[in-house]
Amino acid sequence: MAKQISVFLENKAGRLSHVTRVLGEADINIRALSIADTSDFGILRIIVNDPEKAYTILKEAGFTVSETEVIAVQVPDSPGGLARVLEQMSEESLNIEYLYAFLGSSEDDALVIFKVEDFEKARSTFKEKGIKFLDEKLLYKL
């Protein structure tokens, strides 16, 4: 389990640079990021070293922010690694809302951030199938 910070961004020049500047000035390091975009707006999703602080700072700066629970899954860093994990999830009908890669790795594994529909089910499935996922404390320190 980990906390992702999600930020609403209008499709306007300079908005992304503003968010990142605010975070940088507060000494917050971005560890993973993805942007979902439509023609009018985007949603920035980030994993940072200090999610609580990031949430407060961004709120104070006037952004619409939310905290979202995600899972950082350790995926073998070799061909077919992600495919295997996804197949196992699909067998259990675990629905994925979205996923994106983490900018670092844990041991020999690549890290992929998953937002799933049903957390508890995901957790138990991962344990059952031997899919490793990272504790949030370790994740923020990476």
Add this chain to the structure above:
Amino acid sequence: MAYWDQEKECMPREELEKIQLRRLKEIVFRVYAFVPAYKEKMDQAGIKPDDINKLEDIKNLPFTTKQDLRDNYPFGLFATPMSEVIRIHSSSGTTGKPTVVGYTRRDIEIWAELMARALSSAGATKRSVIQNSYGYGLFTGGLGVHYGAERLGASVIPSSGGNTKRQIMLMQDFGTTELTCTPSYALFMHEVMQEMGVKPADLKIKAGVFGAEPWSENMRREIENKLEIDAYDIYGLSEIIGPGVAIECNAKSGLHIAEDHFLAEIIDPISGQVLEDGNEGELVITTITKEALPLIRYRTRDLSSLNREECECGRTHARMGKVLGRSDDMVIIRGVNVFPSMVESVLLDIPGVEPYYLLVVDRKDNLDFLEVQVEISEKLFSDEVRKLEELGTLINKELESALGIGVKVRLVEPKSIERSEGKARRVIDKRKI
């Protein structure tokens, strides 16, 4: 039930109409004798002051428009010499030459009386602490409310508009019981209160008297829930006298027009024909006691309706319906009339949507487009594109079914739409620029 002047406010209609007719005759005589522009208009229409024998005869008199005020800029329509005029107010003149209005000492007295009536109708008394956050200056809002609140004997805080944090500090420290400002500014104050960590429940404020811009019933609910007060609508326009022309009572079902000073009609804005009570149309007002600037059948451009039935509050003066919009606020898009208040009403019916919106009208390839910008609130935000798009689609569908035209909804960041400390700007029409 608290009246300021029960005898006048609850006068039997028969008696009221006698007074109205006497005053109407007087004012028509006066403008015919002292205002050349009126003499000319009446001569052209073939009507003499002697032709006014009953109240219905008013329909034969020519209308006065904002353009007449501009054509006679600045003092051409004044019916008294300048030596009798003790106050001048003016519009901002953003859409052309400003309109200038003047008051004699008696006009100012009557205005203060009417404002005291209005504040009483909203429950204010001499024990009230009234924070007046309408702008002071050429705009009639600030000084109009101020004189009325003093007449009432309340303690007035002349805080004017702006410096919102200080406004809230005054509210806390001075124990404001009534707030007077535009409805959009009231909501902005609530936003700032939240930022400051001030809870409305900890304040003494009980009621607000809001006006100077059209606002919907949904906006009233929003203000009442957020600020935990009673919100009353007040109507007025500087050309007629300023705020205090009409005010809601606690029945909140229409605004009582001070009919001992103003005659109201509803007309079809296109044909100019007087409409029966209950029909929606343009409000036309004749001032029957004004000295410095009497106006005959002034076309307010405000859309409303009239109800002369008895009100549960006991007042006999006719009620006008909450103003639906101004015809100059109205935008015509592909032949359909769209009022910002209609958009506001739709938005506030969707849970979690804040009443911050902007209508942007543009023309592309000779086709008009309406974009409605809506601020996304914390409550509505989701990290999933799908959910935000569903929200956009929902707003879109609701707006299209209410307005009857295609709309593009754009979700924008919170606080990106300009906040107003006076009248909110709701429409940007790029077609004219």
